[in-house]
Amino acid sequence: MTKQQVILLALQASILTTVFTFGLQATIHDVLYIVRRPSLLTRSLLAMMVIMPSVAVALAQVFDLPHAVEIALVALAISPIPPLLPGKEEKAGGDTRYGLGLMAIAGVLSIATVPLSVNLVGRYIGRPLTIAASAIPKIMLMSIVLPLALGLAVRALWPAVAVRLVKPVGLIAKVLLVIGAVGLMIGATGPMLAMVGDGALVAMIAVVILGLAVGHFLGGPEAGHRVVLALSTATRHPAIALAVAKANFPDEPRLGPTILLYLLVSAIVSLPYQLWFKRRDKAVAVGQPSG
Numbered sequence: 001m002t003k004q005q006v007i008l009l010a011l012q013a014s015i016l017t018t019v020f021t022f023g024l025q026a027t028i029h030d031v032l033y034i035v036r037r038p039s040l041l042t043r044s045l046l047a048m049m050v051i052m053p054s055v056a057v058a059l060a061q062v063f064d065l066p067h068a069v070e071i072a073l074v075a076l077a078i079s080p081i082p083p084l085l086p087g088k089e090e091k092a093g094g095d096t097r098y099g100l101g102l103m104a105i106a107g108v109l110s111i112a113t114v115p116l117s118v119n120l121v122g123r124y125i126g127r128p129l130t131i132a133a134s135a136i137p138k139i140m141l142m143s144i145v146l147p148l149a150l151g152l153a154v155r156a157l158w159p160a161v162a163v164r165l166v167k168p169v170g171l172i173a174k175v176l177l178v179i180g181a182v183g184l185m186i187g188a189t190g191p192m193l194a195m196v197g198d199g200a201l202v203a204m205i206a207v208v209i210l211g212l213a214v215g216h217f218l219g220g221p222e223a224g225h226r227v228v229l230a231l232s233t234a235t236r237h238p239a240i241a242l243a244v245a246k247a248n249f250p251d252e253p254r255l256g257p258t259i260l261l262y263l264l265v266s267a268i269v270s271l272p273y274q275l276w277f278k279r280r281d282k283a284v285a286v287g288q289p290s291g
Contacts, residue, residue: 003183016147017173019083022100023151024162024169029102030212032288033097033150040225044073044102047233049113051218053077055210057121068254069200073207074264075241078117083143084177087112089231092274095224101142102232105115107144110240111137118244124243127264135243185264188257195254195261204262208234216273235266 015187034041056077088098114136122129155162195201219226238259244253255272 003187005277007187010176011184012142014173014176014180015083015143017149017169017176019144020085020151021166021170023108023148023153024155026097026100026152027155028152029103030097033149034101034105039274040098041105042227043108044232045106047214047218047229047276048106049117051203051214052211052233054213055115055214056207057124057193063199063203065199065203066195066244066254067235067249068252068258069195069203071249071252072255073203073259074261075245076236076238076259077207078114078244079236079238080106080114081141081232082235083209085231085235088235088274090230092227092231093224093278094228094231095222099232100226100230102228103142104148106146106232107140110140110237114240114244118248123157129244129248131244131247134278135247136240139237139239139243143237165232171237171278184260188260188289189248192257192261192264195258200258200261201265204265205269207262208266208272211235212270212273221279222279226272230273231270234270238263 008017052128053074056073067072076208081103083103086096089099089243090096115131118129118131151162154165185282212230215228215230215233219229242256245252245259249255
């Protein structure tokens, strides 16, 4: 087994165990939280599946971007929420039920919406684009549906066991994530640095900021909804984005590092928003001005 295969295996195992821990702490009612709120569901899908792809395509047209960056931005914009995001949203003060339900619903819908979006984008740019029919279901099944369903089943059947499993499984997930992320960053540092100064960073920052703004605005009056939708609109599923990009441009070597760079930019640019939101949320809770 090569070093690259070990890194990818660590990341995949981290995702599986993380989503499994979400299920251990949730119920089916939590997952269906957003389904019982059709207005919130509609606004969420509008932000993530209509406005965000439109923003990415528009920015790709405005900026004189390298081909790999243009492809990656559009592929990311039409991808659903990444499996690790609900944990990040909870730490930022978001509604856990909404984050978990949105991840599940967006993941299932992406089986239909991603191929449709790929087709529409292809028509817009005047070049036919495609994605293998089995690619999206396989990724969503392995990264979200199965581990989440397993966690929910354990919680429903053996609640005491679920409580005892949360901490050790969560720790394993974090260790695997660190190992995989560090290995991936070391291998892609050179290609990522090569993109600095060619407009890629500016375009990525613009996409993230606009994604946060759109999600925050459409999240509605509840603070816990706003931060979840803001982060969900600005952060996308890298595996699906890479699958879309590689299916249509298999000979473009910089796609992986470009998508990784976007994830890094997204994390850094989103951090001030998360800190501001947590400060504002605490100030509101004690009846003080948020500044």
